Every structure is written in C-alpha cells, then in structure tokens.
Amino acid sequence: xxxxxxxxxxxxxxxxxxxxxxxxxxxxxxxxxxxxxxxxxxxxxxxxxxxxxxxxxxxxxxxxxxxxxxxxxxxxxxxxxxxxxxxxxxxxxxxxxxxxxxxxxxxxxxxxxxxxxxxxxxxxxxxxxxxxxxxxxxxxxxxxxxxxxxxxxxxxxxxxxxxxxxxxxxxxxxxxxxxxxxxxxxxxxxxxxxxxxxxxxxxxxxxxxxxxxxxxxxxxxxxxxxxxxxxxxxxxxxxxxxxxxxxxxxxxxxxxxxxxxxxxxxxxxxx
Numbered sequence: 192x193x194x195x196x197x198x199x200x201x202x203x204x205x206x207x208x209x210x211x212x213x214x215x216x217x218x219x220x221x222x223x224x225x226x227x228x229x230x231x232x233x234x235x236x237x238x239x240x241x242x243x244x245x246x247x248x249x250x251x252x253x254x255x256x257x258x259x260x261x262x263x264x265x266x267x268x269x270x271x272x273x274x275x276x277x278x279x280x281x282x283x284x285x286x287x288x289x290x291x292x293x294x295x296x297x298x299x300x301x302x303x304x305x306x307x308x309x310x311x312x313x314x315x316x317x318x319x320x321x322x323x324x325x326x327x328x329x330x331x332x333x334x335x336x337x338x339x340x341x342x343x344x345x346x347x348x349x350x351x352x353x354x355x356x357x358x359x360x361x362x363x364x365x366x367x368x369x370x371x372x373x374x375x376x377x378x379x380x381x382x383x384x385x386x387x388x389x390x391x392x393x394x395x396x397x398x399x400x401x402x403x404x405x406x407x408x409x410x411x412x413x414x415x416x417x418x419x420x421x422x423x424x425x426x427x428x429x430x431x432x433x434x435x436x437x438x439x440x441x442x443x444x445x446x447x448x449x450x451x452x453x454x455x456x457x458x459x460x461x462x
Contacts, residue, residue, distance in 0.1 A: 247272040250285035261301040268301035278429030280335035287312045290346030308334045311344040314351035330364040336429040341365035370418040385447040385458035
C-alpha cells in the first residue's frame, strides 16, 4: 500500500451496506412546510438517496453491480453521495481512488464526468499536466475522504506510472491531512457511546477499527475515521472544518462536543 493507513481502501468494507467509509448517514431533508407529513412519493422527482448510496458504494469494487444499476438508470452514473458533513463522493470518484479502471469506463460510457483524480488514475498524463499548468496548486487538493491526487495515480498501477512520476516531481501532490498519533491507551479511554438525544439513533459510537485506528458512527450510520488534531480534537475524514472535541473531568472523558463549522451539539458519555 502506497498511501497512508487512513486511506479509504484500507478502512472500507467494500460492498453495498457494509461500509466503514467516512461519514455519518445523511439525514433526509425536512418537509418544506412544518406539520406536513412526508409523502410516500418523496423521491418521485429525484433520485432516491438509497440508490445513490448503492451505486457510489458499488463503484468501489463491484463491476457487475454497477453495470446492473446504470444500465437500468444511466443517471446514476453521475450520482454523488454525502457520507457526512460534506464529504461528497461521486460514483466515478469511488472508482478513481480504488483503481477500478473498468468501473470508471462503464460509468463514463453512461454519462459520468471524469475529473482530475479520474485522469490521474487512468494514466492520462497530458490531461493531468495541462490541468495543473492551467490551475497552479490544484495538485494539492484532496479527493473524497481526504485522499490525495498522487494516491489516486498510484492506484492506477502500471498504466499511470508516468503520472505518478510527474506528480512526485511536483513535490506537493501527496499532502495528507494532519493526523497526530495516539497511544493505544489514549484511544481506549475515549471509546464508547456518547448520547445527544432520546431517540435510539441519537448517539455517536466511538470505536476502534479492526486495523487499530479511531472511528465514529451515528447509531444508524456508517463509521468513518477520526483524524487527531491535538488535545483530543478530531475531524472526520474528508471533512476538515467539522470538529469533535472530547471533554474530560477528573481525567475521564465525560462528553463529546460537535463543533467547528457545524452547529454545536453536546453528547454525554454513557455508563
């Protein structure tokens, strides 16, 4: 593996419904007018978020699953999903940072719009070079979940070797998000449930991924890695303006505060 341990691939259980990608599940929009019940035909004029999530999820690894979805509804090839707090990922973005060339080609054939990260993975050196020359500094931008442009190119394998060499020559196309180390004991002490409401889903579960790093999930959502910024302040992968703060009393974690660009929300630690 050529990218850091918090890469999407190493922390994702691929396949529909099995994701540990960054993000809390997206809440549906409230009704336009207060007091109106949600219509059973809510998505008659737009794509159902469940289908969008499915095609983006399958675009990480499931070629036949993607084919089945986009052949039935080609518009899904252009779909994007918010895994939480604005960590948007498109179907072709998923294929791009997992090196799934065949999936990317199927999506493009059905209307997906390749971007710089896609071209890097596919090995399109002239497109990548021309884009960077036209937009200096864009090589420092990160893709979904904070994955760098150089990491996308590396996932392209031999076909993108020239792109990898070019990006490495720039010196700043692999600018990973800050993630300060924590000891095992520091991680263990903040694990658990942090509740912010009476509903069954009104809780954050802070846990350790099977590979060791810290992650968070809404009770009905998918887990995502937490990147340590120092002093028990974290941001979820792909959403650097969102902040989670663990607060201590008598050297014990007692609450988790959501802040940063998000409205403040306090969650109390369970027993």
